[in-house]
Amino acid sequence: MIAIGCDHAGVEMKNAVKEYLTEKGFELKDLGTNGEPCDYPVMAEKLCGEITSGNCEKGILICGTGIGMSIAANKIKGIRAALCADYFSTKYTRKHNDANVMCMGARTLGPGLASELAEIFLTTEFEGGRHQRRVDLITALENK
Template sequence: MKVALGADHGGYHLKNNIKDFIIKLGHEVIDVGCDCSDSVDYPDYAIPVCEKVLNGDADKGILICGTGIGMSIAANKYPGIRCALVHDTFSAKATREHNDTNVLAMGERVIGPGLAIDIVKIWIETEFSNEERHVNRINKMNTIEKEATIHP
């Protein structure tokens, strides 16, 4: 599996821990940065991760910032991206089984590296259930993406 990985300055250290862990699991990592703790803008790293997932260069994406909130908001602007902000193992499993998420967001200032690694392992290894009720819900979200318009 190929995993695109991106972080801003607030997630830089956790990104490096997760990168090493994903490689130890035997997966390939596409690291889009950032590579420093200097202030940068999270959308600049959410964009290439989402594009790599959407164009098939990566199977999944992981985004990390200080809280995970900004990254998840930026990622979910892309039609076809289902990004979940996760800070516990139950949600990591549920968001894959029920929502077929293709991008995971986490906050370095919210969780430590041990929990983050547990979340990543569960999220990567959990398959979508393909249960009819979950497929129907995802199809409804896809319809919203296609039909949503701005109302004055």
């Protein structure tokens, strides 16, 4: 199960990404918002809770730039959120960082690119190996 959520700036993009991913066979849990005003830290906490509780495997967060969601999500223990705006960064945040939340900006990306990046994020596997040691170091930092 994949969690998806946004603030009010990201509703249209969230709906486009959700439709695309559903057509590709992904099972999504839409956490909103659906147009009502929403503070992005509240949505980030809600979505990340779905991941840290084990209800969802990964998450997609959308706000105006994706930056606020990234900052807020990375405050949650166990979350590795990455701002994704291009193919290479999206692919390698999964391969090398084992990111479990992708963040995107509705005012910086079009819905077509956002949808394709979401698919890349969700289908790219973590390489492990030497990268696991680095992810473990990140986890150690958050546990200090």
